Amino acid sequence: MNKKDRKTRLTVLVALGANLLIAAAKAGAGVLAGSPALLSEAAHSVADSMNEVFLLAALRRSRRPADQRHPFGYGKERYFWSLLAAVGIFVMGGCFSFLQGIEALGSHEQESTGGYIVGLSVLGVALAAEGGSLLRALYQVRGQAGGIGSDPALRTVIAEDGTAVLGVLLAGAGMALHMVTGQVVWEASASLAIGLLLVYVAYRLGKEARDQLIGEAVDPELRRSIRALLDEQPEIDNVADLLTMRLGLDSTLVAARIDLRPGLDSEEVELVSERIKASVAKEWPEADHVFLDITDAPPDEPHHTGSHHTGSTPMDSHHTEPHVQT
Known part of the structure; x- marks a missing residue:
């Protein structure tokens, strides 16, 4: 206790x-x-x-x-x-x-x-x-x-x-x-x-x-702060969706569907994923379950701010397991 x-x-x-x-x-x-x-x-x-x-x-x-x-x-x-x-x-x-x-x-x-x-x-x-x-x-x-x-x-x-x-x-x-x-x-x-x-x-x-x-989401101000942190990451082309839910007094689930900029190979995608998760958990320790659904932007497609790619392919195979940062 x-x-x-x-x-x-x-x-x-x-x-x-x-x-x-x-x-x-x-x-x-x-x-x-x-x-x-x-x-x-x-x-x-x-x-x-x-x-x-x-x-x-x-x-x-x-x-x-x-x-x-x-x-x-x-x-x-x-x-x-x-x-x-x-x-x-x-x-x-x-x-x-x-x-x-x-x-x-x-x-x-x-x-x-x-x-x-x-x-x-x-x-x-x-x-x-x-x-x-x-x-x-x-x-x-x-x-x-x-x-x-x-x-x-x-x-x-x-x-x-x-x-x-x-x-x-x-x-x-x-x-x-x-x-x-x-x-x-x-x-x-x-x-x-x-x-x-x-x-x-x-x-x-x-x-x-x-x-x-x-299952209630975090307060809107905290959600905006998490989204702003994701938007600031240079490798992220677009945050297509962000879902949150309080799991307890000091436990929160954060699930984001993000599009990465073109040109990243699979090893870079994994490193970027881990770094982003660590950044979220470091800024908000209660975010102890962070999931990222990562898709790669099609080659030579201009950066966009619209909705999620309809033909995108999941690139982060390990996002289905809880990632806990302490």
């Missing part, structure tokens, strides 16, 4: 410890007070705890080395476990909160606010714990290249902690208004608002994980 992963693992463990502690406190106080908002928050913390277990699994499993069955490695495990975490937030947090809110709205009995002082005190402790965990995650983002979007595990922790802070504030406001007005509708509304918040966060996290699992 590298240094970045160790920091992320510590951040996840801090969040897990905080969530387990406050989930138990919220559940106990929620049962004692009979508060739907507090019970919704307890379910929220349980969901977050389960999700952090998923994220710990992602950190460990995504670093397994490539093998014959998975030649590109296991980097996408992070996105799979992040998708499970999003489902957990939706089912265990969002749906339970909706049920609590709807049940409270449909209740015709006079709701007691006995024990709410204890419940509000628990929410105060939870706010401090969740806020501390959020600050820890944000501090890591500040010192990490790529920011919040680079690591799905860290992104999920920040989303969970940020949502938890908002959820605590909503639950506290609903409970306080219930105490002041005697109307349970305030607390029921808080439960429904917490449910909506969790469903939205689950949708965003799930969408991002889905995009990465399907």
Whole structure:
């Protein structure tokens, strides 16, 4: 496990410890007070705890080395476990909160606010714990290249902690208004608002994980930089096509179809191919799988900037194997 992963693992463990502690406190106080908002928050913390277990699994499993069955490695495990975490937030947090809110709205009995002082005190402790965990995650983002979007595990922790802070504030406001007005509708509304918040966060996290699992290209700026480097090579006549895909947190596939200038023999083609691959990997170490489909421009044909030759012949027989530069 590298240094970045160790920091992320510590951040996840801090969040897990905080969530387990406050989930138990919220559940106990929620049962004692009979508060739907507090019970919704307890379910929220349980969901977050389960999700952090998923994220710990992602950190460990995504670093397994490539093998014959998975030649590109296991980097996408992070996105799979992040998708499970999003489902957990939706089912265990969002749906339970909706049920609590709807049940409270449909209740015709006079709701007691006995024990709410204890419940509000628990929410105060939870706010401090969740806020501390959020600050820890944000501090890591500040010192990490790529920011919040680079690591799905860290992104999920920040989303969970940020949502938890908002959820605590909503639950506290609903409970306080219930105490002041005697109307349970305030607390029921808080439960429904917490449910909506969790469903939205689950949708965003799930969408991002889905995009990465399907296979998402690198950002346009990085793609332009790679293409510019290829265009600068004196032996390249034309870059007919450039495809990229993120394979994991620090693993990227780069596949380019390029036309070489006329007159290169097979030995020169091989040397040029290796040098270009090495240049790409040196400039972007995460580009650990570089493939070049090389074709030779027809003799005496003027240089062009158009599309790929329709009658070109592959000249790089070794491009079908991953080429890794370290």
